[in-house]
Amino acid sequence: MIRTASRGYSPLLAHPFAEGGVNMDEIFKRGTCRHFKELTPVAEEDLLTLVKAGMQARACGNQEAREFIIVTRDDLVKAISHNSLVAGPARKAGAAIVIVGKKEDISFPEEWSFDCAAAAENILIEAEHLGLGSIWLQVYPYADRKAHLLNILDIPAEMEPFCIIAVGYAERKPVRMNRYNERIIYNDLYGSRKK
Numbered sequence: 001m002i003r004t005a006s007r008g009y010s011p012l013l014a015h016p017f018a019e020g021g022v023n024m025d026e027i028f029k030r031g032t033c034r035h036f037k038e039l040t041p042v043a044e045e046d047l048l049t050l051v052k053a054g055m056q057a058r059a060c061g062n063q064e065a066r067e068f069i070i071v072t073r074d075d076l077v078k079a080i081s082h083n084s085l086v087a088g089p090a091r092k093a094g095a096a097i098v099i100v101g102k103k104e105d106i107s108f109p110e111e112w113s114f115d116c117a118a119a120a121e122n123i124l125i126e127a128e129h130l131g132l133g134s135i136w137l138q139v140y141p142y143a144d145r146k147a148h149l150l151n152i153l154d155i156p157a158e159m160e161p162f163c164i165i166a167v168g169y170a171e172r173k174p175v176r177m178n179r180y181n182e183r184i185i186y187n188d189l190y191g192s193r194k195k
Helices: 024-029 044-055 074-080 088-092 109-129 143-153
Strands: 066-071 095-102 133-138 159-168
Touching: 024 109, 044 066, 044 095, 044 109, 044 159, 066 074, 066 109, 074 088, 074 095, 074 143, 074 159, 088 133, 088 159, 095 109, 109 133, 109 159, 143 159
Parallel strands: none
Antiparallel strands: 066 095, 095 159, 133 159
């Protein structure tokens, strides 16, 4: 159902992604990019589009439990790549988006991580649509990774860095996996399958 602006909702055509936006193809086409063309800048407009996609994700009770840091400075992108043993691919990325969770002054503090995860997935899918490579680098719940980001990005201690999305132009096409597995689908009851 499309709600009209008179009911407090924007009409579908006013939506920033209504024309030419993401479709199901991006979900099935995207793969994790671990090899970027070294520090090739990503257009500011594309980075803003990625953040807008993240903001469109579901949010419990429409709370504002997530914030976004767009990182484009080469020294900071490289510093981010030292966040963990698996963050190395960020070293050559053109930019990074750090999703930061807010646990205070929100209606549902136990939901912040779900809101951040939904935003991250939207960003990954929109990156594919824009022709960008991307990789999700987990920060939460690791205290050492959190401390590293708080330090290099001046994030207040009460905030919770959730993940880093490194983005850029792929040096080579990411491996795309078909993850469909009928063995983990049940009908009506756990363990029950159609015969």
